[in-house]
Each structure stands twice: as structure tokens, then as C-alpha cells.
Amino acid sequence: MPDYAESLSHLDSYISARVPVISLRTIEQQRALRLLREAASRPKRSGMPFWIHTRATGLRDLRTRASVHEDRSLTGAMEFAASQFAARANATLVLVDPPDTGSDTPAARHIAELARIAEGNMGSLVLVSDSPVWSGLQRLGMGLTLDLPDADEMYGILSNFLTDHRGRFPIEWEEGDARRAAEFLAGATESECVNLMATVAAKGSVKKEDVLALAQAKERIFSNINGLERIPLKDSDYKVGGLTSLRAWLRRRNQLIHADLRSTRLRPPRGVLLVGVPGCGKSLSAKAVAQEWQLPLYRLDMASIHGKYWGESEGNLRAALETADRVAPCVLWIDEIEKGLAGGAGEVTGTGQRVIGHFLFWLQESQSRSFVVATANDVRGLPAELLRKGRFDELFFVDLPDRDDRQEIIELYYRRYLTREPPADELEQLVDLSEGFAGSDIESALHTAGAEALLDGGVEHLSPSFVRDTFANTVPMIRVNPERIEEIRAWGRERAVPAGRSPISSAQGATTPRRILLMGD
Structure with a gap:
């Protein structure tokens, strides 16, 4: 995936080769225009005209941003360029987000015709868009994708931001913190990176813990889009x-x-x-x-x-x-x-x-x-x-939790739904009664007990035997569908690492698993 420097190198070679159509695909329009201005500002191109057309500003000089044509429409810009391409060599026109160029449309064919006029006198058209252009237009030249900033480029953006603001408020970040933040921000645009840093710094300081806060702020940009549910x-x-x-x-x-x-x-x-x-x-x-x-x-x-x-x-x-x-x-x-x-x-x-x-x-x-x-x-x-x-x-x-795991789960949900620690004698009984329970079975039983305690006016009014009776009346899945559960456990016994502390056991007794978990100290 090309970074900014590599993209600049490709663009520079395409312009030098006078490729008739250069399609530059990116979602970062301002970054793409900076790339184009940098390529156009090479000393060897000082005598070559570069114009740019956007819907907001009309036709302007790419380097000086001075207006060059009164008609601000795309049609007017293309008519001006057609006359210039015919009259002078080595001219370049940049069109930003030209409409209807993704398929075979009159607009795309009009641009293709303009590219052929440009080709006759060493001219070039550069199309900046966030979507692919029509294949018939693309075949007239070369394509280039400007990817989002990588970690190294993002680090440069962060470093520039921090340098600009040092002395204005306390900044605790060192190089390692900025490097880590840059990796977290991979996938964001340059402007999003600056906006996120400005949001973090708005409180008047940049602290060590803001590295993680930056990652958390980033996700709010992308919430619930493209099939992902936040x-x-x-x-x-x-x-x-x-x-x-x-x-x-x-x-x-x-x-x-x-x-x-x-x-x-x-x-x-x-x-x-x-x-x-x-x-x-x-x-x-x-x-x-x-x-x-x-x-x-x-x-x-x-x-x-x-x-x-x-x-x-x-x-x-x-x-x-x-x-x-x-x-x-x-x-x-x-x-x-x-x-x-x-x-x-x-x-x-x-x-x-x-x-x-x-x-x-x-x-x-x-x-x-x-x-x-x-x-x-x-x-x-x-x-x-x-x-x-x-x-x-x-x-x-x-797998189904073993005795120690069941005790931990019972304590967890007892505190959650009954808002107190389980008595030691009752805990021991519940662990015995929950043999074969899944974690969801244990949660369901203790949720029922918690609801009953609320209806009775508090956990202190709950019958001492009610929790035990609830466990005794719970029918776990292993008794409802033992064949399916044993089939699942037999598969995991041979092919996977146990997620619990104990080896996966069968109905006939313990079996040494074929796979174990390896971790350092």
C-alpha cells in the first residue's frame, strides 16, 4: 500500500511522462491537493501551467489559487481547458470530484474527449475522486490510490501538533507515547487525527493516559456504519x-x-x-x-x-x-x-x-x-x-464449569442479584446442586432468586431454602439434550485448548487433552 512519499513519486513520474489521464483516488481531498501542488511546484515544471476546478471555487491556478476564468461551472472549465490544450503544450487540468464519471455516461465521455485533445499536445487531466472512474476513461491513462496515513506518517502529524503546542499547555508525551498513539490512529484521515488531538488537548493538557483516550475518541467517528454494530x-x-x-x-x-x-x-x-x-x-x-x-x-x-x-x-x-x-x-x-x-x-x-x-x-x-x-x-x-x-x-x-469455576460463578451472580456474599454453608450446597450447570443456568437461577427477593421486600425476607430449591428445580441443557452436549465435548477434547482450569472430561471419566496452553512466566 503506497504511502504519501511513494504516491508522490508515482504522481511525479506520471506527470513527467505526460500521461493523458491520471485518476487519483482518495477520501482525503485536501491531502491529495497538497500532493498535487507539491508535484506541480517542482523547479523543472515552473513553466508548465496547472489549473484546478472545484464546484466551490471554480477554475483557479493550482499553485497561486488565483481565479483564471469567470465561468465557475465544470462545462466552462472544460471549454477553457480544451482551447488551452489546443494552443499550448504541457498544460495540466485537475478536476476535483467530477460528477457521473463512474460509468459510461455523457459526462465521462466528454472528459474522455477532452483527454484526447490534451494528448495531442502533451497535456494531462488529473481526476481526484473517492470512487473508481469509468473503465473506458481509465484506459486512457494511469490510476493512483492515495492511501490513508500509515503509522510513520501519522507520527509525523502528531509530532507537528505537539511541537506547535509545547509551551502553551503541559504535554507529558514522549516519543514512545506519540508512536503508540500513531499506531492507534492508523485508519483515520489526517484531518481526523488533528481533530482528535485537538479534542484531547482541549482540556488544557496532554497526559500519558490520553494515549488510550485518543483511541477511544477515534471510535466515535465510525459508530454503527458499514454493517458493524457498536x-x-x-x-x-x-x-x-x-x-x-x-x-x-x-x-x-x-x-x-x-x-x-x-x-x-x-x-x-x-x-x-x-x-x-x-x-x-x-x-x-x-x-x-x-x-x-x-x-x-x-x-x-x-x-x-x-x-x-x-x-x-x-x-x-x-x-x-x-x-x-x-x-x-x-x-x-x-x-x-x-x-x-x-x-x-x-x-x-x-x-x-x-x-x-x-x-x-x-x-x-x-x-x-x-x-x-x-x-x-x-x-x-x-x-x-x-x-x-x-x-x-x-x-x-x-466446557461446562467444574466445581471451582461453579463456585466462582455462583459468588459472582449471588453478589449481583442478591447484593451480598453467599453464606459459606449455602455456597457449598449450591455448588453441589449445580453439577452439570452451564454459567447461564446458574445466572438464571440466581436472577430468579433476586426477583423473588425484590417482591418479598428485600433479600432478608427471602426464604433460606428458596435459592436451593431454585437450583434443584433447574434443568440444565446437559440433561435436556445430553447426546448433543457430549458430541460437542468430544470434539473439543481432541481439537482445542480448554478454556477452564481443568481438562475437558467425558461422561466416562477424565481424559487427558491432546492440546495444552503454553504461556511464558
């Missing part, structure tokens, strides 16, 4: 009980996603795939990761990206993933991923294969700090290529 987080709602191994692994990945990786060949953490028994905390883990890491959480519904027209599904997914790259650093939650990436025999259409291919390519190649937390219940629906090492950083199996 999930608001509440501090008290996303605590996870159990899943000890998973939580320890995520703590280490948290350090890596915030680390400066420029001097290494490492890429940011890609994400984690959670498979296992329904109701055991897979979806809750995605929310807990975002809340603990203080990163925005976006939900991508893979099932909703499928459209009815050819190519629509792939386009929807591409737009969503491009947005995820731009909002990074973030947590991208893909719930029940198997519904969007069905992999069973005879289930995948041509569209499904293309969607899978594009998603896997993004997982493999993206360098953004978008940490994916994908969950799946029906492991049989997952395409085999999704499970290959290198797609996700790790594959965890979320």
Missing part, C-alpha cells in the same frame, strides 16, 4: 466467572495489542475462536475483553451480510472489514460465526465460498489491531480452513 459497555455487567486459562491468555494478549511492534516482525494479535457448550460464557467473554482492555466493541453479524444480488454479500463483508481496520484498535465480536460460514457438505454455495475466502484472507493478511473474538456452538458447521493455525491466534473450547 455495542455499548457497562463496567459492572461483563465480569466472567471461570474460564481461567482463557482469561490468563487474554491478559497476555492485552499487553501485546498495546505494544510497539515497529522494531519487530510481529503482527498484532489476530484473535481467538471460542467453541463449546452453549451458555458457558463465549459471548460474554467478547464483552469482557473489550471492557477490560478499554477498547470499543463492534459486533459483526455474519448472517446479515448476505444479500440477494450477485456480489452483494462479498461487498457487504468487504465494507465491514475495511471499517474494522479503520476503527482499530477495537474488539470485533462475531457471534455464532458458523451461521455465516457454513461448511457442511453441500451447504456452501458459490457466494458462501467467496465470503469464506475473503474473510480468511483478511484474517491472514490484515495488520490492523482489530482483535477478533468469534464464537461457535455448532462446530460441525465450521469450514475446516477456518481452524488452520495462523487464522486465529488460538482455538479454545468452553
Whole structure:
């Protein structure tokens, strides 16, 4: 992906070669015009005329910005340019956002005709737009895409901002802080970067903790666009009980996603795939990761990206993933991923294969700090290529909680819904009664107890036996559908790392898992 300097080099060569049509695609119009002015201001081009037309300012000299034609319309500018191209050599006209040039339209053909006039006398047309131009027009010249600022260019923008404001208010940032902030701002435009920094600095100082605040402010630019749903987080709602191994692994990945990786060949953490028994905390883990890491959480519904027209599904997914790259650093939650990436025999259409291919390519190649937390219940629906090492950083199996994990979950929800610590003797009984419960079963039982306590006038009026009776009357999924649960557990026993502290066990007894989690000290 070309940066500003590389784009300038390409543009300079195209102008020197007098290419008749140069299409410059970008969403940053002002940055593109700065690029053009820099190329036009080379000493070797001092005698070459450069004009620019925009709807707001009409036709002006690109270097001096002086008006050169009274008729401010595009038609008037093109008529002026046609006469100039015929009368003089080496003239260049820049058209900013010319309308109706994306397909075979009269406007596009008019510009193509003007390009042929320019070509006859070494003239050039430069089209600046945020969308592709008609292929018939593009074939007359060369195309160039000006990408968003990379981390190094963003660092330069931040450094200039800090230099301009040092002495005006306290600035605690050092080079490392600015480098880290620059990586967080990757995906933003230059103007967005300046606006975000101005917002952070508006309080009268720039502190160390503002690096993370900058990343949080950035995500507000992209909320709920391009198929991504912004999930608001509440501090008290996303605590996870159990899943000890998973939580320890995520703590280490948290350090890596915030680390400066420029001097290494490492890429940011890609994400984690959670498979296992329904109701055991897979979806809750995605929310807990975002809340603990203080990163925005976006939900991508893979099932909703499928459209009815050819190519629509792939386009929807591409737009969503491009947005995820731009909002990074973030947590991208893909719930029940198997519904969007069905992999069973005879289930995948041509569209499904293309969607899978594009998603896997993004997982493999993206360098953004978008940490994916994908969950799946029906492991049989997952395409085999999704499970290959290198797609996700790790594959965890979320099993039914063991005794210690059940105790932790009971304490968590007892405090939440009954607003007190569980008595020791009652806690022991509840742990025994909850054998085979999923985390959602435990939460449901204690929510029922909390609702009953509210109706009775407070937890002190709740019958001592009511919580135990609620647990005793709860029928967990393992008793409702034991065959399906055991099938899921058998799959995870062989293919995934246990998310809890204990190995995955079968109905016949403990089995040593084939995979273990490796972590440093």
C-alpha cells in the first residue's frame, strides 16, 4: 500500500511522462491537493501551467489559487481547458470530484474527449475522486490510490501538533507515547487525527493516559456504519466467572495489542475462536475483553451480510472489514460465526465460498489491531480452513464449569442479584446442586432468586431454602439434550485448548487433552 512519499513519486513520474489521464483516488481531498501542488511546484515544471476546478471555487491556478476564468461551472472549465490544450503544450487540468464519471455516461465521455485533445499536445487531466472512474476513461491513462496515513506518517502529524503546542499547555508525551498513539490512529484521515488531538488537548493538557483516550475518541467517528454494530459497555455487567486459562491468555494478549511492534516482525494479535457448550460464557467473554482492555466493541453479524444480488454479500463483508481496520484498535465480536460460514457438505454455495475466502484472507493478511473474538456452538458447521493455525491466534473450547469455576460463578451472580456474599454453608450446597450447570443456568437461577427477593421486600425476607430449591428445580441443557452436549465435548477434547482450569472430561471419566496452553512466566 503506497504511502504519501511513494504516491508522490508515482504522481511525479506520471506527470513527467505526460500521461493523458491520471485518476487519483482518495477520501482525503485536501491531502491529495497538497500532493498535487507539491508535484506541480517542482523547479523543472515552473513553466508548465496547472489549473484546478472545484464546484466551490471554480477554475483557479493550482499553485497561486488565483481565479483564471469567470465561468465557475465544470462545462466552462472544460471549454477553457480544451482551447488551452489546443494552443499550448504541457498544460495540466485537475478536476476535483467530477460528477457521473463512474460509468459510461455523457459526462465521462466528454472528459474522455477532452483527454484526447490534451494528448495531442502533451497535456494531462488529473481526476481526484473517492470512487473508481469509468473503465473506458481509465484506459486512457494511469490510476493512483492515495492511501490513508500509515503509522510513520501519522507520527509525523502528531509530532507537528505537539511541537506547535509545547509551551502553551503541559504535554507529558514522549516519543514512545506519540508512536503508540500513531499506531492507534492508523485508519483515520489526517484531518481526523488533528481533530482528535485537538479534542484531547482541549482540556488544557496532554497526559500519558490520553494515549488510550485518543483511541477511544477515534471510535466515535465510525459508530454503527458499514454493517458493524457498536455495542455499548457497562463496567459492572461483563465480569466472567471461570474460564481461567482463557482469561490468563487474554491478559497476555492485552499487553501485546498495546505494544510497539515497529522494531519487530510481529503482527498484532489476530484473535481467538471460542467453541463449546452453549451458555458457558463465549459471548460474554467478547464483552469482557473489550471492557477490560478499554477498547470499543463492534459486533459483526455474519448472517446479515448476505444479500440477494450477485456480489452483494462479498461487498457487504468487504465494507465491514475495511471499517474494522479503520476503527482499530477495537474488539470485533462475531457471534455464532458458523451461521455465516457454513461448511457442511453441500451447504456452501458459490457466494458462501467467496465470503469464506475473503474473510480468511483478511484474517491472514490484515495488520490492523482489530482483535477478533468469534464464537461457535455448532462446530460441525465450521469450514475446516477456518481452524488452520495462523487464522486465529488460538482455538479454545468452553466446557461446562467444574466445581471451582461453579463456585466462582455462583459468588459472582449471588453478589449481583442478591447484593451480598453467599453464606459459606449455602455456597457449598449450591455448588453441589449445580453439577452439570452451564454459567447461564446458574445466572438464571440466581436472577430468579433476586426477583423473588425484590417482591418479598428485600433479600432478608427471602426464604433460606428458596435459592436451593431454585437450583434443584433447574434443568440444565446437559440433561435436556445430553447426546448433543457430549458430541460437542468430544470434539473439543481432541481439537482445542480448554478454556477452564481443568481438562475437558467425558461422561466416562477424565481424559487427558491432546492440546495444552503454553504461556511464558
